[in-house]
Amino acid sequence: MITDYFKDLFQSSHPSDEDIEAVIGGMEARVSDDMNETLIQPFSAEEVRHAISQMYPYILPCPDGMLPFFYQKYWHIVRPEVTSFVLEFLNHQVSDAKINYNYVVLIPKCPKPETMSHFRPISLCTITYKIASKVLANRMKPLLSSIIFESQFAFVPGRLITNNVLVAYEMNHYLAHKYEMLFGQLFGHSHPERGLRQGDLLSPYLFLFCVEALSLLISLAEANGDIRGVAVSRHGPRVSNLLFADDTLIFAKPRVGGPSQVSGSIHPSFHHELSSSACHEIDSLMSDFVWHKKGVRKIHWLAWDKVCFSKEVGGLGLRKMSDVNLAMLAKQLWRVVINPDNLIGHILKQRYFPHCELHEARAVAGCSFTWSSILVSRELIAATVVELIDGSGNWNVGLIHRIFWQEDVDAILAIPFNMGDQDVLRWHFEKHSHYSVHSGYKTRAVSGGFCPWCGFEVEDILQTLFRCHFACLVWALFHIPWRYIMVDHDDTETLIREIHRSLDSANFGRTLLIYWFLWWTHKKLIFQSVEVSAEEVIGRVWSMEASFLLFQKNARELEKTRQAHHGILLSALDG
Numbered sequence: 163m164i165t166d167y168f169k170d171l172f173q174s175s176h177p178s179d180e181d182i183e184a185v186i187g188g189m190e191a192r193v194s195d196d197m198n199e200t201l202i203q204p205f206s207a208e209e210v211r212h213a214i215s216q217m218y219p220y221i222l223p224c225p226d227g228m229l230p231f232f233y234q235k236y237w238h239i240v241r242p243e244v245t246s247f248v249l250e251f252l253n254h255q256v257s258d259a260k261i262n263y264n265y266v267v268l269i270p271k272c273p274k275p276e277t278m279s280h281f282r283p284i285s286l287c288t289i290t291y292k293i294a295s296k297v298l299a300n301r302m303k304p305l306l307s308s309i310i311f312e313s314q315f316a317f318v319p320g321r322l323i324t325n326n327v328l329v330a331y332e333m334n335h336y337l338a339h340k341y342e343m344l345f346g347q348l349f350g351h352s353h354p355e356r357g358l359r360q361g362d363l364l365s366p367y368l369f370l371f372c373v374e375a376l377s378l379l380i381s382l383a384e385a386n387g388d389i390r391g392v393a394v395s396r397h398g399p400r401v402s403n404l405l406f407a408d409d410t411l412i413f414a415k416p417r418v419g420g421p422s423q424v425s426g427s428i429h430p431s432f433h434h435e436l437s438s439s440a441c442h443e444i445d446s447l448m449s450d451f452v453w454h455k456k457g458v459r460k461i462h463w464l465a466w467d468k469v470c471f472s473k474e475v476g477g478l479g480l481r482k483m484s485d486v487n488l489a490m491l492a493k494q495l496w497r498v499v500i501n502p503d504n505l506i507g508h509i510l511k512q513r514y515f516p517h518c519e520l521h522e523a524r525a526v527a528g529c530s531f532t533w534s535s536i537l538v539s540r541e542l543i544a545a546t547v548v549e550l551i552d553g554s555g556n557w558n559v560g561l562i563h564r565i566f567w568q569e570d571v572d573a574i575l576a577i578p579f580n581m582g583d584q585d586v587l588r589w590h591f592e593k594h595s596h597y598s599v600h601s602g603y604k605t606r607a608v609s610g611g612f613c614p615w616c617g618f619e620v621e622d623i624l625q626t627l628f629r630c631h632f633a634c635l636v637w638a639l640f641h642i643p644w645r646y647i648m649v650d651h652d653d654t655e656t657l658i659r660e661i662h663r664s665l666d667s668a669n670f671g672r673t674l675l676i677y678w679f680l681w682w683t684h685k686k687l688i689f690q691s692v693e694v695s696a697e698e699v700i701g702r703v704w705s706m707e708a709s710f711l712l713f714q715k716n717a718r719e720l721e722k723t724r725q726a727h728h729g730i731l732l733s734a735l736d737g
Contacts, residue, residue, distance in 0.1 A: 216296060252298070491536060499520060521540070562575065623654045
């Protein structure tokens, strides 16, 4: 029965040329000559080596009994033979039939499976076949975004399936308020039943091409007037279908359905704001898991906030749900800002802020939960933007003078504005300048494990005295000529010794005072929740230095008086 099932599954139905033309006849050519030239280039040994290095070392055993780890570990030995075999297969279609052998392992999806639908088939291909398949996938991957419709987000680099979830929620919100009842119906699933088997590295891309034909047929039906998509605003794009990997959501006037059935498998914390009670409930579940044992309630020996500290500072590295939720929402916002022309960005733009920019947009009456959730996350992104340019589009001269040294001020103000260029948003807390949930959470989660000023770096002496933005601002306001020594030091003692060797006596004493008041300000914020401005720190340093110099002057005068009255006992009395 099992053998017959898979034979029938993978047998071709032998469609006629007319059947194929009916599906793809209206499809415009999207593979340009340059793209085609890239695809048909002979495969190289370097592509084979790169494919090997990308594979996970320890996968399930394959028919040839080998793991990728073996090839990666002993590549210097097996390289000639493996490379020659794979290139012969790819460039000249010469191969051993055994390369295409694979095992199909059936994993039961329920306790008592009775039919084939109760099993999940897992295909185990040979490693040599996987290498060849990976090389082909790498060749195709950079071109997918130019070939696949924007209604498909799964498996396409640079696209997130959660974007389609946001579109589905927005469409659902619009339809729920536009009509007395929801004119929508979810129509089945699209499951291509021919082609490469599951487990093949090319299988997801072949799936995209198959479903692309379905998307084309829907678009043709819309163009012919057979169905009518939905637009959530007058000038917004009309959406007729959304594809969630192997699920399809079709928007059409006769029978429209509930998008929640499609997007329900994706947790709402990725794209919607969770209530405080929901966050507290999730935190409580995690707390119970940490402190309870087999139904026996135990004492919570440490506050949950401290348990959520990073492991480097004594916590368990768990995360507070409210901060995780905000960091995930910020990722959706970031993608809308960075890619304003994608489908969700275009829909939100035309519906909620058609005449202004995103940072100026406001929540309006009757807006969707999607939009209000995105606005909540805006504070995380906006709080990290350095406003060196004022509202008139010119340099904020006052702020620049307060932050930078004079020679740096002169260099900055000499930079001309190029009003013809588009501004680009960059995320300060990642080397690649793009937002990530990890760094967004660290920025949000201000706790004892992180710097209380910026809430990002792990709190230590280097962070408190030198690296934090507050400390940098304080140092920038003092003309102490050691700033060029501030390179990537990890040793606090070495850094301080280098600084002190470069200073004269006056600047040395002033530097010690700055150390002290930065530490004092740090403790005021942690233990008393009192924020001290950089200007107040500067004033206290100057005041303390003046008092110290005055004391030294009085001490010298007193010493002179003592020497002048040698043999006379002087007594200083208070009051």
